[in-house]
Amino acid sequence: MTTEPSLPPPAIAIDVVSKRLGETQAVDGLSLSIAKGEFVTVLGPSGSGKTTLLHLIAGFHHPDTGRILLGGRDLTGQPPYRRDIGLIFQNYALFPHMTVFQNVAYPLANRGVRPAEIADRVRACLTRVKMGAFLDRYPTQLSGGQQQRVALARSIVYDPPVILMDEPLGALDKHLRRHMQDQIKQIHRDSGAAIVYVTHDQEEAMSMSDRVAVMRDGRLIQCDAPETLYHRPANSFIAEFLGEANILNIEVLPHGGGITHNGAKVPGAPDMSVAPGRYLALFRPEHVSLSPGEEQSGSLGSGVIEIRDFLGDQYRIMARVPGVDGLIVVKQPASQSLGALPLGSSVALHWDWTRSLLLRE
Amino acid sequence: MDAGLATGTMRRLRQHAPLLPAILFLILFFVVPCGLVIAKSFAVRADDPFAIYRELVADGLYLSIMLRTVELAAVTTLLCLVIGYPIAVLCARLSGFVLSLALLMILVPYTLSSLIRAYGWIIILNDRGIVNTLLIQAGILDQPVKLVFNGFGVYLGMLHVMLPVMILPIFAAVRAIDTNLLKASQTLGSGPLRTFLYVFLPLTMPGVKCGVFLVFIISLGFYVTPALLGGPRYTMLVNLIDQEARMLGNWETASAGATLLLGIILVLFWLMNRYVGLLSFFGGAAAADPRRTRASRFRSALAISLMSHIGRLTQSSARLTGAGARVRLQRSFEAAGKVAAVVFVGAVLLFLCFPIVILLIMSLNAGNYMRFPPEALSLRWFAAFLGSANWTGSLIISLKLAAMTTVAGLCLGALAAYVFARSSGRLLTLAMFLIIAPLVMPPIILAIGLYVLYVPTGLRATQTGLVIAHMIGALPLITTIMAAGFARFDDNLRRASLVLGAGPLRTFRKIVLPLMLPSFVSAGAFCFIHSFDELVISQIVAGVRMQTLPMRIFNNLQNEIDPTVAAVAVVVIGITALAIALVEVARLASRGVAGRQGEAR
Numbered sequence: 001m002t003t004e005p006s007l008p009p010p011a012i013a014i015d016v017v018s019k020r021l022g023e024t025q026a027v028d029g030l031s032l033s034i035a036k037g038e039f040v041t042v043l044g045p046s047g048s049g050k051t052t053l054l055h056l057i058a059g060f061h062h063p064d065t066g067r068i069l070l071g072g073r074d075l076t077g078q079p080p081y082r083r084d085i086g087l088i089f090q091n092y093a094l095f096p097h098m099t100v101f102q103n104v105a106y107p108l109a110n111r112g113v114r115p116a117e118i119a120d121r122v123r124a125c126l127t128r129v130k131m132g133a134f135l136d137r138y139p140t141q142l143s144g145g146q147q148q149r150v151a152l153a154r155s156i157v158y159d160p161p162v163i164l165m166d167e168p169l170g171a172l173d174k175h176l177r178r179h180m181q182d183q184i185k186q187i188h189r190d191s192g193a194a195i196v197y198v199t200h201d202q203e204e205a206m207s208m209s210d211r212v213a214v215m216r217d218g219r220l221i222q223c224d225a226p227e228t229l230y231h232r233p234a235n236s237f238i239a240e241f242l243g244e245a246n247i248l249n250i251e252v253l254p255h256g257g258g259i260t261h262n263g264a265k266v267p268g269a270p271d272m273s274v275a276p277g278r279y280l281a282l283f284r285p286e287h288v289s290l291s292p293g294e295e296q297s298g299s300l301g302s303g304v305i306e307i308r309d310f311l312g313d314q315y316r317i318m319a320r321v322p323g324v325d326g327l328i329v330v331k332q333p334a335s336q337s338l339g340a341l342p343l344g345s346s347v348a349l350h351w352d353w354t355r356s357l358l359l360r361e
Numbered sequence: 362m363d364a365g366l367a368t369g370t371m372r373r374l375r376q377h378a379p380l381l382p383a384i385l386f387l388i389l390f391f392v393v394p395c396g397l398v399i400a401k402s403f404a405v406r407a408d409d410p411f412a413i414y415r416e417l418v419a420d421g422l423y424l425s426i427m428l429r430t431v432e433l434a435a436v437t438t439l440l441c442l443v444i445g446y447p448i449a450v451l452c453a454r455l456s457g458f459v460l461s462l463a464l465l466m467i468l469v470p471y472t473l474s475s476l477i478r479a480y481g482w483i484i485i486l487n488d489r490g491i492v493n494t495l496l497i498q499a500g501i502l503d504q505p506v507k508l509v510f511n512g513f514g515v516y517l518g519m520l521h522v523m524l525p526v527m528i529l530p531i532f533a534a535v536r537a538i539d540t541n542l543l544k545a546s547q548t549l550g551s552g553p554l555r556t557f558l559y560v561f562l563p564l565t566m567p568g569v570k571c572g573v574f575l576v577f578i579i580s581l582g583f584y585v586t587p588a589l590l591g592g593p594r595y596t597m598l599v600n601l602i603d604q605e606a607r608m609l610g611n612w613e614t615a616s617a618g619a620t621l622l623l624g625i626i627l628v629l630f631w632l633m634n635r636y637v638g639l640l641s642f643f644g645g646a647a648a649a650d651p652r653r654t655r656a657s658r659f660r661s662a663l664a665i666s667l668m669s670h671i672g673r674l675t676q677s678s679a680r681l682t683g684a685g686a687r688v689r690l691q692r693s694f695e696a697a698g699k700v701a702a703v704v705f706v707g708a709v710l711l712f713l714c715f716p717i718v719i720l721l722i723m724s725l726n727a728g729n730y731m732r733f734p735p736e737a738l739s740l741r742w743f744a745a746f747l748g749s750a751n752w753t754g755s756l757i758i759s760l761k762l763a764a765m766t767t768v769a770g771l772c773l774g775a776l777a778a779y780v781f782a783r784s785s786g787r788l789l790t791l792a793m794f795l796i797i798a799p800l801v802m803p804p805i806i807l808a809i810g811l812y813v814l815y816v817p818t819g820l821r822a823t824q825t826g827l828v829i830a831h832m833i834g835a836l837p838l839i840t841t842i843m844a845a846g847f848a849r850f851d852d853n854l855r856r857a858s859l860v861l862g863a864g865p866l867r868t869f870r871k872i873v874l875p876l877m878l879p880s881f882v883s884a885g886a887f888c889f890i891h892s893f894d895e896l897v898i899s900q901i902v903a904g905v906r907m908q909t910l911p912m913r914i915f916n917n918l919q920n921e922i923d924p925t926v927a928a929v930a931v932v933v934i935g936i937t938a939l940a941i942a943l944v945e946v947a948r949l950a951s952r953g954v955a956g957r958q959g960e961a962r
Contacts, residue, residue, distance in 0.1 A: 058860050080859040081868075087860040093853035097875050106871075110862035154861070 009072030011194035017066030028218035044215035086155035086163035094139035379776035394810025434580035445527035453535035471525035481716025510592035534568025582803020742928035766892035774839030782847030822904030831892035846880025882947035
């Protein structure tokens with residue numbers, strides 16, 4: 001007797017879920033499937049519905065329409081305490097009247113685990129997040145980073161198959177953030193839980209995730225690997241939201257007639273082999289380069305440096321180019337010749353059209 | 362769209378459902394009785410609804426007593442403002458132990474039954490009291506002067522009762538001032554006087570308005586002090602209404618009087634709101650401004666009782682703003698006026714605590730008269746108290762009533778408070794008004810109304826009837842204290858508990874209850890004291906068989922002054938102090954967790 005090898009059900013399946021909160025459509029027809037052990041970051045500006053989505057998965061809200069399945073089990077209508085989900089809050093939500101030990105023991109006690117086993121598991125778990133020496137402290141006696149680690153321990157101690165994290169590092173300083181990001185990734189690898197991580201920090205999203213889901217106005221705009229999002233964004237919103245981008249309004253003329261920008265013919269543009277029409281041309285700052293001096297062949301044109309930021313390993317330069325709206329952003333490895341350029345000096349901008357991306361308006 | 366709207370309405374209904382018990386309760390036992398009072402006064406003669414009012418006007422007595430009542434309230438308010446403002450400002454500059462002591466010296470007399478305080482003043486001011494005795498011994502007087510049962514006694518007593526009501530909201534307003542504003546004003550070139558006039562004073566105005574409003578309205582309906590310290594010339598409208606009802610059984614006239622009092626209050630309410638913008642702190646403006654956060658809307662909407670009736674909150678918020686936020690108006694003022702300031706604050710605080718001290722001493726008096734100094738010390742009046750079935754019976758009745766009121770009140774109030782702290786909206790503002798209204802409603806009006814409601818429903822002279830009557834006045838206290846607690850409660854803790862696998866009941870037991878315990882304890886304690894001290898309504902609806910302790914004390918003070926009352930007073934002081942201590946312990950216990958924060962950092 002043979003059975004068809006069927007795919008395992010996804011850890012989380014969000015099936016065309018909508019949720020209205022007061023006057024706003026907080027989540028709007030959103031579908032998303034997250035595999036077991038996958039790390040998915042939900043990214044979006046504030047008010048885009050990220051937290052509502054998380055609360056829908058956790059069961060604090062119930063969808064107006066649509067279904068949410070966890071490991072193939074339909075959870076729609078189930079209260080939070082029957083979902084077996086881990087959740088880390090932005091403010092950690094550690095119980096102030098309980099010690100570190102009691103906080104971490106709480107979910108196990110709720111599940112009727114024997115006290116001896118609770119003690120073992122809590123100790124092991126706290127040791128894992130390097131908080132083994134703080135068992136009897138109260139949350140208010142801990143630093144922000146320590147509280148964060150206790151919150152982490154509390155959400156993994158009962159081995160939930162899904163852990164939700166709501167901007168868990170939002171309150172930490174940059175250095176500590178970096179450290180905690182590594183720790184979270186470590187725990188993700190060890191536990192094999194699927195993680196849904198909400199943030200509005202795009203760098204964090206790109207560095208941590210298997211996939212990034214970008215939300216806007218309650219809708220899912222694109223969900224892909226960070227590299228794909230960066231290099232092949234679905235639209236200009238994502239392009240600008242993830243990293244910096246120069247975006248030009250262009251028109252591709254029919255019959256290989258080249259490209260115009262603001263009505264003027266763009267020099268040096270290759271044949272784009274797309275249907276003629278209006279497009280947005282996207283260039284990442286690292287795909288534009290500049291060199292001192294006047295216009296040279298193959299360049300976009302000459303510009304004038306208006307802003308120059310020194311970032312350590314590179315310069316971020318913003319130049320105004322006649323005939324182009326806004327400033328063009330350029331990132332270029334730091335070199336002495338660049339550093340010596342005064343503001344207001346003329347530079348030639350080189351534009352690699354083969355690395356540009358055309359987006360339909 | 363319609364479906365969305367319908368689910369929205371459903372959701373809101375579900376969210377607001379916990380409000381319903383309190384709202385229904387107040388509609389039934391607060392709105393309806395007040396309506397009955399008005400209706401009864403117009404229903405004396407079917408053909409001429411104003412008949413009774415014409416009689417009252419023709420009588421002349423009512424008119425002059427109304428004027429005297431307004432005069433008493435106005436003068437009391439002015440006195441309290443003149444003395445209370447500097448006291449509040451000066452106390453706000455204290456910190457640490459001295460601050461706690463000062464607040465305690467304001468809070469304890471404030472919480473103590475006004476009946477007991479009036480008794481204390483009788484003992485202090487009578488012909489053989491400490492004041493007259495000392496003045497005669499010092500050779501200033503040849504014979505005692507009349508200090509009580511006249512205007513002096515009434516005003517002194519009213520000042521004593523109302524001063525804390527004025528001080529506490531102003532104190533809270535001063536503590537809330539960001540001291541950087543004063544520094545900014547000075548660096549911008551304003552001298553101390555200009556800084557005071559243009560920055561400090563305007564910033565304290567919400568507290569001043571709140572204090573003035575409360576003192577005036579409460580004074581208008583104040584019963585005990587004029588009745589006990591004033592003699593017949595100082596009969597106020599409330600006392601007259603009470604007499605009409607209880608002594609003469611003229612319920613129609615009493616209803617008309619109560620309606621008049623209600624009318625005066627509403628007119629004043631309207632005038633003050635119109636010309637002083639008094640109600641701006643009362644939620645109207647705040648609700649209209651969507652930018653305000655829930656917390657601040659909430660704070661302003663409930664300021665009226667948060668600030669004045671719950672010293673605990675003022676106290677804890679004072680602690681929160683911390684020692685660093687002390688107001689330094691002016692260095693020179695500080696140096697030159699320091700001695701004067703200390704003497705002034707000390708004198709006023711002693712004035713507030715004086716009756717308590719005297720009562721404690723005089724209860725040990727061995728003589729038959731409350732003569733100062735006591736000839737010998739003994740516990741005979743305590744023995745008399747314990748030996749009297751009447752006194753102990755009344756004590757037990759009052760304790761039982763207070764306990765039942767507290768349990769029932771906490772249930773209704775906590776449920777309502779949960780909604781107030783979680784959501785907002787026009788309807789909720791209205792509900793909040795309804796719940797706070799009993800705070801400023803003269804109890805005599807409610808008493809007449811409840812009597813009219815109770816007689817046909819058989820609730821008169823029953824325990825249930827009294828518990829209901831006490832709950833009405835306790836609900837504003839409970840709701841505001843609990844709502845402030847819930848507003849501080851981080852809802853993520855509840856969510857965290859749920860997601861960690863604890864059901865709603867377990868979450869309530871393990872997380873919400875322990876963290877909210879201080880709020881439950883303070884709300885319960887204040888509710889207990891309110892019920893334990895309630896006199897005016899009880900007197901009218903209780904009947905003869907259910908003599909509560911305040912009723913027995915009041916009767917005793919009006920007829921013969923039995924020295925046993927001094928022992929009773931000490932018992933009441935003890936119970937009040939116990940309640941306050943309980944609040945403090947709960948507060949410290951909750952601060953204990955938070956307090957360790959400082960050590961760790």
